[in-house]
Amino acid sequence: MENFFDLVPLIILFPLVGMLINLFTGKRLGEQGVGIIAVGASGLAFLIAVLLWIAQVDTGFQAAVVNAPLLGSWIEIPSANINILWQFRVDTLSVTMMLVVTGVGTLIHIYAIGYMHGDERFPRFFVYLNLFLVFMLILVTGNSFLVLFVGWEGVGLCSFLLIGFWFDKPNGEGWKNSNAARKAFIANRVGDWGLLMGIFLVFWTFGSLTFYEKGEAPLVHHAEAAAGEEAVFEAEVPEETGEEVAPMGVFNRAEEWLAEGDHEVNFGVFSMSLEATITLITLFFLLGATGKSAQIPLFVWLPDAMAGPTPVSALIHAATMVTAGVYMMVRSNVFYHAAETTSFVVAIIGTATALVAGFIALGQWDIKKVLAYSTVSQLGFMVAAVGVGAYSAAMFHLVTHAFFKALLFLGSGSVIHGMEHGHHHLHEHGPGEHSHDEEPFDAQDMRNMGGLRHRMPVTFWSYVAATLAIAGIFPFAGFWSKDEILADALRLGTDEGRLDGYIAFAGLLIAAAFTAFYMWRQMRMVFFGKARHPAAEHAPESARTMIVPLAILGFFSTVIGLINVPANFPILSELFGEHQFTSWLEHAVTYAHAGNIVWLLAGLALLVAGGAIYLAQMIYNDRVLERIPPDPLESNRQTAPAFALANARLYWDEAYYKYIVFPFRSAAWWLAGTLDWSFWHDFVHEVLIYRSFQTATRVLSGPVDRGIVDRAFNSIGSGIQEAASRLRRIQTGYVRTYALSVLFGALLVIVIILFPVIRDLLGM
Amino acid sequence: MGAPDVSIELYVLLSAILFVMGAMGVLLRRNAILIFMSVELMLNAANLALAAFARQWGNGDGQLMVFFVMTVAAAEVAVGLALIVAIFKTKKSIDIDELHLFRD
Numbered sequence: 094m095e096n097f098f099d100l101v102p103l104i105i106l107f108p109l110v111g112m113l114i115n116l117f118t119g120k121r122l123g124e125q126g127v128g129i130i131a132v133g134a135s136g137l138a139f140l141i142a143v144l145l146w147i148a149q150v151d152t153g154f155q156a157a158v159v160n161a162p163l164l165g166s167w168i169e170i171p172s173a174n175i176n177i178l179w180q181f182r183v184d185t186l187s188v189t190m191m192l193v194v195t196g197v198g199t200l201i202h203i204y205a206i207g208y209m210h211g212d213e214r215f216p217r218f219f220v221y222l223n224l225f226l227v228f229m230l231i232l233v234t235g236n237s238f239l240v241l242f243v244g245w246e247g248v249g250l251c252s253f254l255l256i257g258f259w260f261d262k263p264n265g266e267g268w269k270n271s272n273a274a275r276k277a278f279i280a281n282r283v284g285d286w287g288l289l290m291g292i293f294l295v296f297w298t299f300g301s302l303t304f305y306e307k308g309e310a311p312l313v314h315h316a317e318a319a320a321g322e323e324a325v326f327e328a329e330v331p332e333e334t335g336e337e338v339a340p341m342g343v344f345n346r347a348e349e350w351l352a353e354g355d356h357e358v359n360f361g362v363f364s365m366s367l368e369a370t371i372t373l374i375t376l377f378f379l380l381g382a383t384g385k386s387a388q389i390p391l392f393v394w395l396p397d398a399m400a401g402p403t404p405v406s407a408l409i410h411a412a413t414m415v416t417a418g419v420y421m422m423v424r425s426n427v428f429y430h431a432a433e434t435t436s437f438v439v440a441i442i443g444t445a446t447a448l449v450a451g452f453i454a455l456g457q458w459d460i461k462k463v464l465a466y467s468t469v470s471q472l473g474f475m476v477a478a479v480g481v482g483a484y485s486a487a488m489f490h491l492v493t494h495a496f497f498k499a500l501l502f503l504g505s506g507s508v509i510h511g512m513e514h515g516h517h518h519l520h521e522h523g524p525g526e527h528s529h530d531e532e533p534f535d536a537q538d539m540r541n542m543g544g545l546r547h548r549m550p551v552t553f554w555s556y557v558a559a560t561l562a563i564a565g566i567f568p569f570a571g572f573w574s575k576d577e578i579l580a581d582a583l584r585l586g587t588d589e590g591r592l593d594g595y596i597a598f599a600g601l602l603i604a605a606a607f608t609a610f611y612m613w614r615q616m617r618m619v620f621f622g623k624a625r626h627p628a629a630e631h632a633p634e635s636a637r638t639m640i641v642p643l644a645i646l647g648f649f650s651t652v653i654g655l656i657n658v659p660a661n662f663p664i665l666s667e668l669f670g671e672h673q674f675t676s677w678l679e680h681a682v683t684y685a686h687a688g689n690i691v692w693l694l695a696g697l698a699l700l701v702a703g704g705a706i707y708l709a710q711m712i713y714n715d716r717v718l719e720r721i722p723p724d725p726l727e728s729n730r731q732t733a734p735a736f737a738l739a740n741a742r743l744y745w746d747e748a749y750y751k752y753i754v755f756p757f758r759s760a761a762w763w764l765a766g767t768l769d770w771s772f773w774h775d776f777v778h779e780v781l782i783y784r785s786f787q788t789a790t791r792v793l794s795g796p797v798d799r800g801i802v803d804r805a806f807n808s809i810g811s812g813i814q815e816a817a818s819r820l821r822r823i824q825t826g827y828v829r830t831y832a833l834s835v836l837f838g839a840l841l842v843i844v845i846i847l848f849p850v851i852r853d854l855l856g857m
Numbered sequence: 858m859g860a861p862d863v864s865i866e867l868y869v870l871l872s873a874i875l876f877v878m879g880a881m882g883v884l885l886r887r888n889a890i891l892i893f894m895s896v897e898l899m900l901n902a903a904n905l906a907l908a909a910f911a912r913q914w915g916n917g918d919g920q921l922m923v924f925f926v927m928t929v930a931a932a933e934v935a936v937g938l939a940l941i942v943a944i945f946k947t948k949k950s951i952d953i954d955e956l957h958l959f960r961d
Contacts, residue, residue: 826957828892832883 097148098157100141101181104191105230107137112223119216128206128638131219135202135226139195145188154680156184158236158307168239177302182236184681189488190233190420193495197412198226200642204503205404207638208510212402218258222408225251229413233420237302238292238343241421245288245385248414253278255409256401273397280394284384288421291377295343298358298370304424305342311427311683312348344427344683347371351431368431375428375435378421379442386418386472388446393746396465403506406461411468411498416491419475423682426484430684440480440582440593444600447473449743451607455614456726456739459537460505463615466742467563468498470604474578477597483581485675485685489657490574492674496653497562497570500646504556505537507639508619511549511632512536518631534628539618541626543718548632551640553620555647560616562650564609565702567695568665573654575605576695581688602701609702613709622718659690868909876902889941889951893934900930 111134119127149155161167164179202222209218228251232244257274260267296302305311341349347367350356356367365373382388387395398410409415422429422439429436450469457463471494478487513536535541546553562569565576579601585594624630634640657674658666672687679685717725726736738744844851875898882895904923911919945951 828953828956829884829887836880836884 097144098159098183100144101157101159101183101234102161104138104141104145104195104234105227107141108134108223108226108230110134112220112227115216115220115223119220122216124206124210124215127216127219128202131223132199132202132206134223135195135199138226138230139192139199142188142191142195145183146192149183149185149188154185154677156182156305156310156681158182158305174300177237177239179240180236180303180307181234182304183234185677185679186420186424186488186681187233189492189678190416191230193416193492194226194229194233194413197495197499197646198222198229198408200645201404201408201412201499201503204407204506204639204642205402207636208404208506209402210636214258218255218402221251221254221258222404225255225409225414229417232417236304238295238304239302241424242288242292245381245417245421246285248409248417249278249281249285249385252281252398252409252414255405256398258401258405270400273394273400277394277398280391281384284381284391284418287377287380287384289381291374291381294370294374294377297360298367298374299343299346301341301343301346303340303342304344306340309342309345311681312345344425347427347431348683371428372432372434375425375432376438378425378428379435379439382418382422382476383442384418385421386415386476387469388418388442388473388476389449392446392450392469393749395469396462396742399459399461399465403461403502403509406465407499407502407506410465411502412495415468415472416475416495419472419479419487419491422476422479423484423488426479426682426684429479429484430482436480436482437591437593438480440477440597443473443475443477443480444597444604445473446470447477447604448600448607449745451604451611453739453742453745454611455607456736456741457611458539458740459535460508460539460542460615460619461502461537463539463611464498464501464505467501467608467611470608471498471563473604474575474601477601478578478581481578481582481585481591481594481597482684483578483686483688484682485657485678486574486577486581486688488678488682488685489577489674490571492656493562493570493574493650493653496646497559497650500555500559500643500650501563503639503643503646504552504559507549507552507635507643508542508545508632509536510635510639511545511552512542512626512628514633515628515631518633519627534626536628539615542619542624542629543622543626544620544624545629545632546620548629549634551634551643555640555643555650556616556620558647558650560612562654564612564706565605565698566609566706567699568651568654570650570652570654572699573657575601576690576698577657577659577688579605579698580691580694583691583694584688602698605698606701606705609705610709613706614713617709617713617718621713622715625718659688661689865909865913869906872902872906872909874902875899875905887952887954889944889953889956892953893937893941897930897934900926 111130114130115122115127122130159181161179161181166176167179168175168177170176202219205218205222209215212218225248228244228247230244232241232248235241235244253274256277257271260271260274262270292302350367351371357364358367358370383391395410395415399406401409429439447470450466450473454463454466454470457466471490475487475490475494478484478490516534516536558569562571565571579598582594582597582601585591586598587594655665655669657672658669660666660671675685675687712725724736726732727740741747879895879897879899879902882898883892886892886895904926907919907922907926909919911917911923941951944956948955
């Protein structure tokens with residue numbers, strides 16, 4: 094079983110090979126071939142993930158570090174003591190991510206075959222999807238921050254490519270798509286700067302980027318093993334211990350130094366305590382996470398990213414890429430645990446994001462925008478969970494969310510597909526075939542939908558499951574994970590008296606109410622009532638490749654929560670085991686801890702969610718839904734301002750435009766016009782450099798070169814010419830004349846040689 | 858050696874006389890053949906001086922040099938005579954004062 098661990102490079106290799114095959118032969122393979130290759134690649138990666146899971150269970154959750162073939166020592170600068178290996182880390186945390194990424198990813202691949210059917214760049218789409226998987230898997234399997242960063246940037250690139258996939262759509266749609274892609278890319282760059290700074294700081298502080306060295310385990314479990322409580326982890330002792338200190342990964346090093354206390358980090362001109370440095374590192378990491386995981390203040394890119402094809406929204410912007418920030422923070426739980434200030438900030442940011450995004454989702458018309466803001470909101474839950482120290486709950490919510498949010502997106506894709514087909518159908522068989530002056534039709538606008546539950550039954554029922562799951566209704570998946578976060582937040586408040594615990598609890602409870610409300614509002618608007626647009630009347634159920642993944646995801650959205658039943662839950666905890674997920678995760682996440690259910694709280698949460706659904710059911714009743722405009726919150730005088738605010742997304746983007754983009758652009762114009770053009774170009778280059786050079790060269794070429802240098806050389810030349818014309822007369826051509834001159838010359842030489850002798854002879 | 862004891866000065870004097878005669882010949886004669894012969898005379902004057910000095914110092918180097926001079930002189934005569942013959946064939950004269958072609 095242990096050599097299963099060596100299979101881990103394959104999990105990246107398979108999608109990579111799939112990508113390459115489709116890249117070079119995709120055009121010839123045809124849609125079916127491309128689909129089979131891409132799904133096969135993804136499915137094989139899932140198989141590897143499952144094998145790794147089995148190996149994990151089989152070896153007692155022992156973490157393994159596997160060196161990558163070919164890339165063994167990736168970056169090696171011995172003189173600077175830099176040695177970064179490309180290592181894979183197979184532990185419970187990374188295997189969890191692998192299972193989610195490849196599992197959900199494979200279903201989305203299958204779905205995408207149906208969804209992208211007929212697209213002219215079909216092969217390219219699957220190349221991107223597989224490439225995305227490659228990078229996401231690099232991100233989660235790496236054993237060092239640098240490898241993580243490679244994946245991190247790679248998914249950013251793929252996200253850019255996929256969001257802007259339909260960049261050539263007519264009527265300005267293409268522009269919107271490519272702008273959304275750029276927005277995502279730029280917002281992510283800001284976050285990436287944060288992550289990079291954090292990584293640099295980690296390296297400066299610890300001299301390493303490796304999470305855990307080979308044979309090293311999270312320290313807590315060493316302690317546990319020593320105490321004999323539960324020998325869950327037997328660390329391999331490095332073979333060549335000898336006199337040398339065994340190498341240590343950054344996390345255990347941090348723990349060791351924190352335990353020693355009074356550790357200073359020297360920054361050359363000043364030094365900082367280790368605690369302060371870790372706070373700084375975690376704050377930088379948080380900035381990175383706000384970019385990738387779409388938190389305040391960088392969440393604005395995610396809703397726009399819905400411009401990409403729906404499978405992309407599902408895969409990248411719900412199930413995998415956006416969870417990278419949460420994964421990264423959970424991976425760094427040792428740091429976050431040590432940095433109380435940062436934890437406070439993280440909790441506040443997560444809660445605020447959950448609230449703000451949840452509120453905005455209340456007033457959206459676009460079916461995918463609602464889900465996008467919902468994703469932002471749910472990510473806020475996860476981040477807040479990290480903030481309150483509930484790392485296991487954060488990962489648990491990440492897993493459940495991956496299923497139900499992927500399902501929601503795929504369901505919405507199915508609806509959009511149905512609407513588009515309905516619309517086509519209308520125009521093919523409609524009375525007037527005016528293909529040129531089609532009225533603008535938005536297949537994603539919920540105001541055009543209604544009554545789809547009869548036309549798209551599979552989509553409808555799976556959507557119901559996902560909606561109940563995200564709303565947190567017992568026993569669907571979201572109930573378990575959301576409750577665990579809430580319980581952990583409250584416990585932090587009550588047990589440790591921490592303010593952020595109370596804030597997170599209250600905020601997240603309200604956000605949960607928002608969630609249930611906007612989801613049920615969407616449910617009502619899309620599937621109930623009567624069709625409000627002829628297209629909705631003709632919407633067909635989607636193809637089998639699309640609805641099969643929906644059904645599978647629907648099943649998981651219902652039951653996946655049972656992987657972490659709290660210990661004090663009767664019956665179910667006996668059936669499915671207590672805290673399975675947490676105790677699984679504990680082997681990789683030092684500060685993972687199990688949270689028991691708080692009955693009062695669970696009841697309250699259920700009440701809130703149920704109440705919100707009931708409220709939505711009341712407000713968006715059939716009678717209202719048959720009217721156009723169909724939103725009673727908009728027409729009601731009391732709720733209209735709030736609705737308008739939510740509909741306008743709290744003017745968040747506008748505020749960004751006004752306070753950040755516009756000043757930046759003005760500054761850029763000023764810099765370009767005044768500083769760069771007027772000052773640098775016109776004054777410095779044109780006047781100072783160009784003119785003075787011109788003057789200098791003019792002086793050098795005129796008086797100096799022509800007047801002095803040329804004249805000197807010319808006079809040398811004419812002097813030689815003059816001398817030559819005089820000397821020419823000596824050349825007579827008579828041999829005897831020359832012989833005479835030779836004689837005289839010889840005599841002269843003799844005289845010169847003999848001069849001392851002559852002088853002596855003459856007695857001088 | 859049973860050779861009469863002649864002092865070195867006499868040899869050098871003879872050599873000098875021969876050399877001057879040769880030099881005069883080169884400067885004064887106009888017949889190319891005679892100039893050639895005068896050159897030979899100068900070379901032989903030098904040879905005489907070399908041989909005399911070699912004997913004086915009991916060192917073979919001078920005599921060795923004589924052989925070199927002879928060899929070079931022989932080669933020179935071969936080339937020079939050929940040239941003179943060639944010139945005579947074209948100019949019908951070997952008066953060197955008429956041979957100032959290089960001047961123009």
